Amino acid sequence: MENVENKDIGVKDTSFINDIRSIAIIGASKKRDYFFLRNHQYAFKGNLYAVHPNAEEIPNFPEDKIYSSILEIPEAIDFAFIAIPAKKVLEVMDECVEKGVKLVTVFTSEFSDAGTEEGAELEKELVRRAKNKVRILGPNGLGLFYPKFGIAWRTGFPSVAGNIGFIAQSGGICNIAIYSSIELGLNFSK
Numbered sequence: 001m002e003n004v005e006n007k008d009i010g011v012k013d014t015s016f017i018n019d020i021r022s023i024a025i026i027g028a029s030k031k032r033d034y035f036f037l038r039n040h041q042y043a044f045k046g047n048l049y050a051v052h053p054n055a056e057e058i059p060n061f062p063e064d065k066i067y068s069s070i071l072e073i074p075e076a077i078d079f080a081f082i083a084i085p086a087k088k089v090l091e092v093m094d095e096c097v098e099k100g101v102k103l104v105t106v107f108t109s110e111f112s113d114a115g116t117e118e119g120a121e122l123e124k125e126l127v128r129r130a131k132n133k134v135r136i137l138g139p140n141g142l143g144l145f146y147p148k149f150g151i152a153w154r155t156g157f158p159s160v161a162g163n164i165g166f167i168a169q170s171g172g173i174c175n176i177a178i179y180s181s182i183e184l185g186l187n188f189s190k
Contacts, residue, residue: 016102017190020078020103022046022049022073023046023048025037025081028055045150049065051066051068051069051073052068073099077101078102078103079102080103080105086110086111093129093134101134105142106141109140113139141171146161146190147160147187153171158178158187160187162187162188165189166188
């Protein structure tokens with residue numbers, strides 16, 4: 001098991017995003033056609049892993065790429081996508097810090113987006129546990145669209161990279177921008 005020394009990455013350094021070689025999908029389900037796993041299974045140009053505490057097999061996914069914890073994966077993980085119940089996200093964030101994961105998308109909702117004091121406190125604790133070692137997209141976030149590496153949260157997004165970089169807080173705005181770019185013949189780099 002390879003754990004990298006996880007130094008304080010500093011909030012301004014995002015250069016690692018240009019070299020994502022491994023993704024762990026935490027919460028991948030064997031009970032349904034899990035969209036984020038399937039979107040990347042054939043398009044992502046690196047190593048893709050499924051993480052679920054009880055899954056030993058996922059239909060049409062290699063058994064040697066399924067683990068019960070991110071800590072069991074034998075290589076460094078650049079990007080983790082977390083889709084599990086909110087109360088379990090904190091424990092998984094601790095594991096991501098220990099593993100040396102550089103970037104995490106927390107797809108899970110019920111943090112400050114829920115408009116509750118409990119959700120806001122949960123989000124503060126999530127950020128505290130990241131310890132300035134793991135970048136967080138979300139909570140309640142869709143993550144990255146990076147055609148060069150085959151990273152997208154939806155099927156049908158362009159696979160050809162362009163010269164336009166785009167960052168938005170809203171997944172809805174990102175979807176509109178990407179679909180509009182298709183109609184205009186433009187391609188995003190990320």
